[in-house]
Amino acid sequence: MDERIRKHAQIIADWSTEIKEGDHVIIRAHPSAYELVLALYKEIGARKAKPLTLMSSNEANRAYMLEHGDGFQTPDHLIKLVEASDVFISIRGDDNMASMAEVPGSLVSSYARANKPLMELLTDMRVSLTQFPTPSQAQFAGMSLEEYQNFVWDSIIRDWQEVHDMQELLREKLADADEVCVQGPDTELYLSVKGMKPINSDGKHNLPSGEVYVAPSPEKTEGKIYFDLPVVRSGREIHGVRLEFEGGEVVDHSSDTHQDLLTSILDTDDGARRLGELGIGTNRNIDRFTRNMLFDEKMGDTVHLALGYAVPKSVGDGLKGNKSAIHVDIIKDMKKGKLTFDGETIMENGSYFWE
Amino acid sequence: MDERIRKHAQIIADWSTEIKEGDHVIIRAHPSAYELVLALYKEIGARKAKPLTLMSSNEANRAYMLEHGDGFQTPDHLIKLVEASDVFISIRGDDNMASMAEVPGSLVSSYARANKPLMELLTDMRVSLTQFPTPSQAQFAGMSLEEYQNFVWDSIIRDWQEVHDMQELLREKLADADEVCVQGPDTELYLSVKGMKPINSDGKHNLPSGEVYVAPSPEKTEGKIYFDLPVVRSGREIHGVRLEFEGGEVVDHSSDTHQDLLTSILDTDDGARRLGELGIGTNRNIDRFTRNMLFDEKMGDTVHLALGYAVPKSVGDGLKGNKSAIHVDIIKDMKKGKLTFDGETIMENGSYFWE
Numbered sequence: 001m002d003e004r005i006r007k008h009a010q011i012i013a014d015w016s017t018e019i020k021e022g023d024h025v026i027i028r029a030h031p032s033a034y035e036l037v038l039a040l041y042k043e044i045g046a047r048k049a050k051p052l053t054l055m056s057s058n059e060a061n062r063a064y065m066l067e068h069g070d071g072f073q074t075p076d077h078l079i080k081l082v083e084a085s086d087v088f089i090s091i092r093g094d095d096n097m098a099s100m101a102e103v104p105g106s107l108v109s110s111y112a113r114a115n116k117p118l119m120e121l122l123t124d125m126r127v128s129l130t131q132f133p134t135p136s137q138a139q140f141a142g143m144s145l146e147e148y149q150n151f152v153w154d155s156i157i158r159d160w161q162e163v164h165d166m167q168e169l170l171r172e173k174l175a176d177a178d179e180v181c182v183q184g185p186d187t188e189l190y191l192s193v194k195g196m197k198p199i200n201s202d203g204k205h206n207l208p209s210g211e212v213y214v215a216p217s218p219e220k221t222e223g224k225i226y227f228d229l230p231v232v233r234s235g236r237e238i239h240g241v242r243l244e245f246e247g248g249e250v251v252d253h254s255s256d257t258h259q260d261l262l263t264s265i266l267d268t269d270d271g272a273r274r275l276g277e278l279g280i281g282t283n284r285n286i287d288r289f290t291r292n293m294l295f296d297e298k299m300g301d302t303v304h305l306a307l308g309y310a311v312p313k314s315v316g317d318g319l320k321g322n323k324s325a326i327h328v329d330i331i332k333d334m335k336k337g338k339l340t341f342d343g344e345t346i347m348e349n350g351s352y353f354w355e
Numbered sequence: 356m357d358e359r360i361r362k363h364a365q366i367i368a369d370w371s372t373e374i375k376e377g378d379h380v381i382i383r384a385h386p387s388a389y390e391l392v393l394a395l396y397k398e399i400g401a402r403k404a405k406p407l408t409l410m411s412s413n414e415a416n417r418a419y420m421l422e423h424g425d426g427f428q429t430p431d432h433l434i435k436l437v438e439a440s441d442v443f444i445s446i447r448g449d450d451n452m453a454s455m456a457e458v459p460g461s462l463v464s465s466y467a468r469a470n471k472p473l474m475e476l477l478t479d480m481r482v483s484l485t486q487f488p489t490p491s492q493a494q495f496a497g498m499s500l501e502e503y504q505n506f507v508w509d510s511i512i513r514d515w516q517e518v519h520d521m522q523e524l525l526r527e528k529l530a531d532a533d534e535v536c537v538q539g540p541d542t543e544l545y546l547s548v549k550g551m552k553p554i555n556s557d558g559k560h561n562l563p564s565g566e567v568y569v570a571p572s573p574e575k576t577e578g579k580i581y582f583d584l585p586v587v588r589s590g591r592e593i594h595g596v597r598l599e600f601e602g603g604e605v606v607d608h609s610s611d612t613h614q615d616l617l618t619s620i621l622d623t624d625d626g627a628r629r630l631g632e633l634g635i636g637t638n639r640n641i642d643r644f645t646r647n648m649l650f651d652e653k654m655g656d657t658v659h660l661a662l663g664y665a666v667p668k669s670v671g672d673g674l675k676g677n678k679s680a681i682h683v684d685i686i687k688d689m690k691k692g693k694l695t696f697d698g699e700t701i702m703e704n705g706s707y708f709w710e
Binding site for chain 2: 022024026029031034037038039041042043044045046048050051052053054055057059060061063064065066067068071073075076077078079080081083084085
């Protein structure tokens with residue numbers, strides 16, 4: 001077994017989920033991620049906790065959903081299992097990223113609604129969402145397996161305490177700031193984060209991580225922004241997204257490709273035209289776009305904005321966070337841009353200034 | 356996908372577990388059995404039931420057990436899951452039959468004790484124990500994968516209603532019998548089954564099946580028996596077992612190989628020297644010994660005796676079934692032998708006489 005799989009498992013067990021004696025642990029993994037499951041059983045055994053593994057498979061879900069049709073019910077046995085557990089480790093890594101291509105979106109939504117009680121339970125648990133490098137995911141990222149393995153493990157196997165400490169300085173600055181400004185080509189955007197609660201995302205929930213994020217005021221974003229990196233939705237890439245805001249709302253938009261898809265995202269509901277998140281990526285081992293948001297939004301020298309839903313814990317006490325059924329992250333490369341908090345330069349042309 | 360995997364899944368869903376709308380279904384499978392899991396998701400979707408799959412892996416269990424050491428606790432989350440479920444489908448088929456070789460027996464026993472509440476829950480559920488033909492299991496059986504696939508699916512894909520009806524005649528004869536006699540080379544054994552409750556094993560729990568079994572009186576077996584087929588324990592084969600009974604107890608024993616292992620089995624506890632089961636195999640598609648008791652004990656033209664524990668439902672009301680921590684089946688080829696119930700010939704030299 002690649003020694004990096006052992007290290008990956010140790011980081012999950014020690015840092016991300018802090019597994020201790022007697023913990024009831026659930027792992028969820030596709031068979032393609034089997035080696036990481038094996039490594040986790042060793043770590044869980046060493047900590048005298050109790051593991052079980054749910055096999056996840058989009059190919060199985062596809063077969064199930066298409067035969068079942070609409071009207072999915074909540075899987076109560078799964079709910080009982082999760083209620084009785086302390087730790088949930090979800091490993092991404094399938095053998096075919098297109099397994100769900102044939103399943104109508106309405107069916108996927110109906111299935112997701114039936115499983116919503118599960119998602120709600122997970123918010124109160126020690127959860128780690130991570131990635132195992134599989135050939136299909138490497139293909140999706142446009143890399144050989146070996147190159148992709150290096151990419152994934154370089155971004156995951158880090159000193160997360162050090163990352164935490166580095167990001168904590170950024171989080172404190174953001175917590176003290178009123179106005180955030182993003183500048184660059186075709187870009188001058190002002191967001192209000194006054195009183196909001198920035199979060200230091202340091203590998204405790206997402207692995208890899210490496211970002212500080214916050215809910216901006218949904219009513220105060222002004223100006224325009226050009227996003228260098230594409231939005232990937234349902235296998236399609238929307239390139240060259242441009243948004244213009246007034247009073248927090250997108251009042252104009254365009255893109256170089258798939259503009260109809262961008263429009264339909266913005267038309268989802270009232271909250272879909274307002275921002276739910278400003279994120280600042282700091283993980284410089286994630287040095288390229290791989291069409292995988294678990295990695296992309298943490299790229300060093302980037303910021304991202306999310307249209308839609310605001311994570312409640314990033315909203316300030318007594319303040320309003322944005323509501324929406326969607327949460328669509330769009331990433332901007334800051335190697336040709338400048339990020340300021342109340343006029344103080346934080347990131348500019350590929351340099352960090354808060355460290 | 357091999358069309359026989361689809362048929363296998365349909366037999367599990369329709370005949371073995373009778374899956375219906377709203378059922379909470381657990382599948383337990385090694386990643387090597389992934390295709391059967393896929394086929395089951397389709398069948399479960401068609402019946403509007405709710406599936407989840409537990410990944411089983413002896414390689415993972417080995418890593419866990421060795422690191423953990425003794426003192427295993429019951430996995431309460433797994434118990435809650437099973438309590439909330441209706442159907443349990445356990446698929447055998449690993450990628451390495453020797454994965455547990457390094458794990459001390461004491462550790463395996465300790466782990467089994469911690470998981471005993473699970474086994475007890477399963478007795479009240481609709482359970483199917485079946486086999487997926489994997490390369491490692493084919494290797495263990497001494498066949499190519501293709502030959503082994505033919506063997507497994509020929510024995511599983513049958514008209515089980517027809518098997519049930521054919522065996523029902525045998526079950527009724529056995530229910531009416533007082534004395535069973537097994538004769539053959541070096542063999543003349545008398546068992547009392549008076550008042551006991553024979554079971555028609557027709558694919559509802561074990562798949563494949565094809566046997567009628569009963570608990571004999573633990574105190575009335577007399578005579579001697581020679582077993583043509585070996586007992587496989589911990590990877591070792593005990594060939595040429597000979598047992599001699601007086602008053603239901605083994606008073607003399609020998610074997611051509613590993614006699615020390617046979618002795619240690621008999622010395623396990625008081626019940627280990629008495630019989631818990633007489634089984635009559637009727638599945639003629641299982642035409643050879645494959646060192647896999649799920650198949651071997653159902654071979655057509657065989658009988659088997661089990662030292663140790665008697666399945667309670669096969670014990671007559673108000674009668675005593677044998678108790679023991681073990682249940683070791685030993686098989687006798689009846690192609691050179693004769694089975695009689697109260698003097699009536701039931702099986703002789705490769706022919707059935709009850710049909």
